[in-house]
Amino acid sequence: MGVSGVEERYNFHQIEEQARKRWAEGEIYRVPDFSERPKYYCLEMFPYPSGKLHMGHVRNYAIGDVVARFKTMRGYDVLHPMGWDAFGLPAENAAIKHGVPPAEWTWNNIAAMREQLKLLGVSYDWSREVATCHPGYYRWTQWLFLLFYKHGLAYKRKAPVNWCPSCATVLANEQVVAGECERCKTEVQRKELEQWFFKITDYADRLLQDLNKLPGWPDKVKMMQENWIGRSSGGEIEFPIVGREDQITVFTTRPDTLFGVTYMVLAPEHPLVPSLTSPERWPEVEQFIQRARSLSELDRTVGEAEKEGLLLGSYCLNPLTGEEVPIMIANYVLLEYGTGCVMGVPAHDQRDFEFARKYHLPIRVVIQPKGEALDSDTMAEAYPGEGYLVNSGSFNGLKKREAIPAINAYLNEQGLGRAKVAYRLRDWLISRQRYWGAPIPIVYCDHCGAVPVPDEDLPVLLPENVSFKPTGQSPLVEAPEFVHTKCPSCGGAARRETDTMDTFMCSSWYYFRYTSPRNENGPWDLDKVDRWMAVDQYIGGVEHAILHLMYSRFFTKVLFDLKLTKVEEPFTNLLTQGMVLKDGTKMSKSKGNVVSPEEILNRYGADTTRLFVLFAAPPERDLEWSDQGVEGCFRFLTRVWRLVTPLAGTVAKAPTVAPEGLVGVNREMRRLTHLTIKKVTEDVETRFNFNTAISAIMEMVNGMYHYSARVAEPDQEPAVRREAVENLIRLLAPFAPFMADELWGRTGHTGSVHKEAWPEYRPDLLVEDQATVVVQVNGKVRDRIVVSAQASDEAVKQMAMEQSRVQSLLEGKTVVKVVVVPKKLVNIVVK
RNA sequence: GCCGAAGUGGCGGAACUGGCAGACGCACUGGACUCAAAAUCCAGCGGGGUAACACCCGUGGGGGUUCGACUCCCCCCUUCGGCACCA
Missing domain, CATH: 1.10.730.10 (Isoleucyl-tRNA Synthetase; Domain 1)
Structure with a gap:
């Protein structure tokens, strides 16, 4: 490296501009569909086209680009595409605010962001770019919806749903964080609405089990999904209703405490409630139900909400003892979990305990911990732990662990119950009452009911010239030329579904589309998907740990079952990158700490x-x-x-x-x-x-x-x-x-x-020919010596001992032991 | 409450399998170059202590294992994240 003559300045503007031109002209980042080279699929989460790249994007795409470029140099064909998660509320809100149609606003933003990404120099194969709002893309989103529908995985039902008054639409459970809309932080309300759902619960167990097949995922993300799915195994037990032929089915994780049941409690909205209520109690019960319904999920579940309940005036029978048990309703029981009712075992469940004390319901101990005697009159809290069964008939003396399968088996024999697994996960609500999304391709006919739009009629195009004002109904309701159509089945007058799909649907399959971005005969070409899938490395923010990543896993499993892919998991390795902070906090406009x-x-x-x-x-x-x-x-x-x-x-x-x-x-x-x-x-x-x-x-x-x-x-x-x-x-x-x-x-x-x-x-x-070796006396560094790399341990030890510094420390002491780590250190232990 | 992650100089961070704590960068200090400044180059830079060495302390706190611990084990503290009446 010599002496420089006249220095030329580092003119990055010029260098970068010229390189961009060379790269574009040479198409050096274009990857062939097939070749002899091994494949590597490197993917970064595609952005919402807000129009401006932020530092989080820069970080995400810089990381991905290092991986892609490195793998390319290592000899792989690297699929490294980019696209746009382009449907969604901001475009509509911008349209309302500035009078620009959502499509125009979105396409302008895409153009602007594409330029910024090119400035960053990311090695994308731009020939594979996709945008979820393009009819050539959402045609296949609709096609996939119908595929799910035809296989019984999409259904419509009336259910209590989360409603965001600010976004004027319903939300999926996953989009509600601590009772608030994850997007705008408005408190969500509960509404009873007829909506489309995807049966993700059918896949709950596989979504959970297959987390084990993802060693390349961060434990944190797997844990979050595990929590979200919330599997608990237990049993369903039938409690016959006194004076009737039917029974109440209850889910419990603790069949071992069945002898300790002293009441039965249903969710206020449970369908059996009206018929189980005695006429004189009905006015009070009805009022209670109304109140529970009107409360938001937040009020009902968060914090120390006081447990409240009411007796209905009817009874059911404990299937093992034949004992009569009063039936109640209570605000702490959720209709959507398990079977919507709980068997009250106050001695061994803290919630039941509090409830029983408040309403003076009996408490009966049926599990005794070793070396301790629980007394139902004096206990201050429930005992949920291990122990031996008491007051439990022929099951007395069994350990909790043994009693659960034993009681399950007995109930099964008697036809009174069965082992059962319950999940916290609910079905995915995909309807949205907004304009800028993929229309749900269903037609309602008075004669034929809900009829899927035939594949050849896709896409169901979004109409233009629509008022976007959020009214709580989809703006598409106000577009007569969209709504009025013919029934594909009987040809009679019919109307279209006016709700659009959750944008998470669009982003649940885009990584498949990149393999065949312009395919018109199907969502993708099977050979191409087989070559490229799964994504070898996926990179993005941890905020999608549950939402996008779980929906995508669900989609992939359905597609696997339907033979549209050979992979069961979409993303082999996942990297969740950290946030970009300024002054210790997340960059945000309101804090004024944004770096552009x-x-x-x-x-x-x-x-x-x-x-x-x-x-x-x-x-x-x-x-x-x-x-x-x-x-x-x-x-x-x-x-x-x-x-x-x-x-x-x-x-x-x-x-x-x-x-x-x-x-x-x-x-x-x-x-x-x-x-x-x-x-x-x-x-x-x-x-x-x-x-x-x-x-x-x-x-x-x-x-x-x-x-x-x-x-x-x-x-x-x-x-x-x-x-x-x-x-x-x-x-x-x-x-x-x-x-x-x-x-x-x-x-x-x-x-x-x-x-x-x-x-x-x-x-x-x-290989070095010399090594610096640290000399320690009793674990403390006292000297360093330079030795030949070939020197024997014995020689190094000798040399270390001879150092004058060491000598003075050894004076009057006895050497107990000498540890030699070759080329690293000598430790002389003295007493 | 339950589950999980993380705590190292003035700052961002490094130390991968138990073996020189603080690589690299930033900031700072001194020097060279310059009329001067910027840029650049050279040197220093955990704390105490010393004229300089020596020496002592030091990876959130306390204990332990080990010749040797940022690293392994136990207890505790703090911060962040997830779940939260899920029967």
């Missing part, structure tokens, strides 16, 4: 911007924005520029193969080059620790500067220099693709560095 990518790109260029977000923290951790940190990355790139550009000409002419048996600084320089290749390769490939990979490259650059400072130019081995420079450029390529490509050209290469092979290191060149 546009501005940073303009001031420092894409390479610096990318480098900073990759260097400042490992990908899965939150990243604190630092203007000075960006400055530092810019400085580093400038340093690379000043190092390489003056050498470009001589590097191009130098021999490509370095001589063997080098000594001194030339040998050390080679060693550093190969050490860095090893470190960067391992950090990127096995750990995704881009921050440490970049610091290794920085150390290499520092080493190259030292090399040139310490070695007169004639003594530098040209081949060593060439090897260092070329590998530096290759290693830098995934992180700073523009500068790397520019320098690659300048050092005499004709093609793009992004078509180059990733460098390999030579293990034999990593």
